[in-house]
Amino acid sequence: MFEQLFKSIQEKVTLNEDDKEVYKSFFIPKKLRKKQTLLQEGDVCIYNAFVENGILRSFFTDEKGNEHVVQFAIEGWWITDLSSFLTKSNSIYTIEALEDCELLLLTMEAREALMDKIPMFERYQRLLLQNAYIANQARINSTLTETAEEKYIKLGLAYPGIIKRVPQHMIASYLGLKPETVSRVRKQINTRI
Amino acid sequence: MFEQLFKSIQEKVTLNEDDKEVYKSFFIPKKLRKKQTLLQEGDVCIYNAFVENGILRSFFTDEKGNEHVVQFAIEGWWITDLSSFLTKSNSIYTIEALEDCELLLLTMEAREALMDKIPMFERYQRLLLQNAYIANQARINSTLTETAEEKYIKLGLAYPGIIKRVPQHMIASYLGLKPETVSRVRKQINTRI
DNA sequence: AAATTCTATTGATTTAAGTCAACAGAAAAT
DNA sequence: ATTTTCTGTTGACTTAAATCAATAGAATTT
Numbered sequence: 001m002f003e004q005l006f007k008s009i010q011e012k013v014t015l016n017e018d019d020k021e022v023y024k025s026f027f028i029p030k031k032l033r034k035k036q037t038l039l040q041e042g043d044v045c046i047y048n049a050f051v052e053n054g055i056l057r058s059f060f061t062d063e064k065g066n067e068h069v070v071q072f073a074i075e076g077w078w079i080t081d082l083s084s085f086l087t088k089s090n091s092i093y094t095i096e097a098l099e100d101c102e103l104l105l106l107t108m109e110a111r112e113a114l115m116d117k118i119p120m121f122e123r124y125q126r127l128l129l130q131n132a133y134i135a136n137q138a139r140i141n142s143t144l145t146e147t148a149e150e151k152y153i154k155l156g157l158a159y160p161g162i163i164k165r166v167p168q169h170m171i172a173s174y175l176g177l178k179p180e181t182v183s184r185v186r187k188q189i190n191t192r193i
Numbered sequence: 194m195f196e197q198l199f200k201s202i203q204e205k206v207t208l209n210e211d212d213k214e215v216y217k218s219f220f221i222p223k224k225l226r227k228k229q230t231l232l233q234e235g236d237v238c239i240y241n242a243f244v245e246n247g248i249l250r251s252f253f254t255d256e257k258g259n260e261h262v263v264q265f266a267i268e269g270w271w272i273t274d275l276s277s278f279l280t281k282s283n284s285i286y287t288i289e290a291l292e293d294c295e296l297l298l299l300t301m302e303a304r305e306a307l308m309d310k311i312p313m314f315e316r317y318q319r320l321l322l323q324n325a326y327i328a329n330q331a332r333i334n335s336t337l338t339e340t341a342e343e344k345y346i347k348l349g350l351a352y353p354g355i356i357k358r359v360p361q362h363m364i365a366s367y368l369g370l371k372p373e374t375v376s377r378v379r380k381q382i383n384t385r386i
Numbered sequence: 387a388a389a390t391t392c393t394a395t396t397g398a399t400t401t402a403a404g405t406c407a408a409c410a411g412a413a414a415a416t
Numbered sequence: 417a418t419t420t421t422c423t424g425t426t427g428a429c430t431t432a433a434a435t436c437a438a439t440a441g442a443a444t445t446t
Binding site: 147148177178180181184 | 402403404405
C-alpha cells in the first residue's frame with residue numbers, strides 16, 4: 001500500500017526504515033470506487049491525498065454550468081484543493097475517482113505533525129509545491145500560445161498514460177477545448193501520418 | 194529601503210528588531226532604470242528579487258516571435274524565474290523594469306543561509322509560494338472560462354494599480370489577448386456605462 | 387524644435403474554435 | 417438480453433477574437 005509513496009519520497013529526499021514506520025502511522029489508507037468523490041464542491045477539503053493506485057480528476061463548474069477539469073492525478077501523484085485545504089475555506093472543486101483508487105490521506109494536523117517528526121518531509125512537500133508551481137506556469141504559457149492541436153499533442157507527449165486512461169471529453173475540458181474540437185484535431189493528426 | 198520588505202514579512206510571520214539587521218545583511222540593494230533588465234532570456238536567474246519601488250514585468254518570446262507577459266511585480270511583490278533560479282537552468286524569460294525600480298536581491302546562497310538563521314523566513318517563503326500557486330491556479334481557470342471582457346474587468350478589479358501603470362498592450366499580452374481586442378473591450382465597457 | 391518611436395483607436399476581413407444537431411458503437415445498468 | 421447512458425465522430429453554421437492596415441496623438445530622443 002505504501003510502495004508508490006515511498007518511491008516518490010525517495011526520489012526527492014532521503015528516507016530510512018524508521019521513517020517508513022512513522023509515515024505509516026500518519027497516513028489514512030482509503031479506497032474509492034469509480035465515480036465516488038474525495039471532495040464535493042462546497043465542502044472544506046480536509047485531506048491531502050496521495051494516489052497509490054488509480055486515477056482521479058478535480059473539476060469545477062462555471063456559472064454557465066460547464067465543467068472544467070483542473071487536474072488529473074495518477075499513481076505517484078498528489079491531489080487536493082490546496083486553497084481550501086490550507087485556509088479551510090469552502091472548495092469550488094470536486095475531486096472524483098475515474099477508476100477504483102487506493103489513496104493515502106493526510107489531514108492538516110497529520111501533515112504538520114509529520115513535518116515536525118520528519119524534517120525531510122517538509123522539504124519533500126516544498127519541492128512538490130515548487131514543481132507544481134512551475135508546471136502551472138508552463139500550463140498558463142501553453143494556453144496562451146498554443147493552438148488546439150499543439151495543446152493536444154504536447155499533453156500526449158508529456159502524459160501518455162493520462163490520455164489513454166481518461167475519456168476524451170475530459171481531456172478536452174482539461175485543455176480548455178470542446179470535445180468536437182479534440183475529435184477533429186485527432187482526425188487531422190491521423191490523416192497527416 | 195527595507196520598509197516594503199519588512200511590511201511584507203510582518204503580514205505573514207513574526208519579525209523582531211534583531212531579525213531586521215540580519216535581513217539587511219543578506220539582501221543586495223539594486224537600482225534599475227526603466228527598460229533595464231534583471232534577467233535576460235538564456236541566462237541563469239541568480240536572484241530572487243523583492244520590489245521596494247517601481248514595477249517590472251517578466252515575459253518570454255514564442256517561436257512566432259510574439260512576446261507574452263508572464264507576470265507584473267509592483268512594490269511589495271517578489272519576482273524571479275523560479276524554475277531557472279531553483280535548478281540553475283537557462284531561463285526562457287526576460288525580467289525588465291517598466292519604471293525606475295529599487296530592488297532587494299537574494300542569491301540562492303543568501304536565501305538558504307537566511308532560512309538557516311531565521312526559520313520564520315522559510316515559513317514566509319513557503320507561504321508566498323502557496324499563494325503564488327493558488328493565484329496561478331485561478332489564472333488558469335480564468336483563461337479557460339472567461340471572455341476577453343471578463344478577463345479585462347477582473348484584472349482591473351484585482352489589480353487596479355497595474356492597469357493604471359502599464360501600457361495597454363502589455364495588459365493585453367498578460368491576458369492572452371491582442372491590443373486591438375483590449376481597446377475594443379474598453380470601448381464596449383465605456384459605452385455601457 | 388523636429389524627428390522618431392510608442393501607444394491606442396478604428397474599420398474591414400479572416401480564421402480557429404465553438405455551437406447545434408444527428409448518428410452510432412461501446413459500456414453499464416436493469 | 418435489452419434498454420439506457422456514455423462516448424466519440426461528422427457536418428453545417430456561427431462567433432469571438434485575430435489579423436491586416438491606416439491613422440493620430442503622446443512621449444522620447446536627438
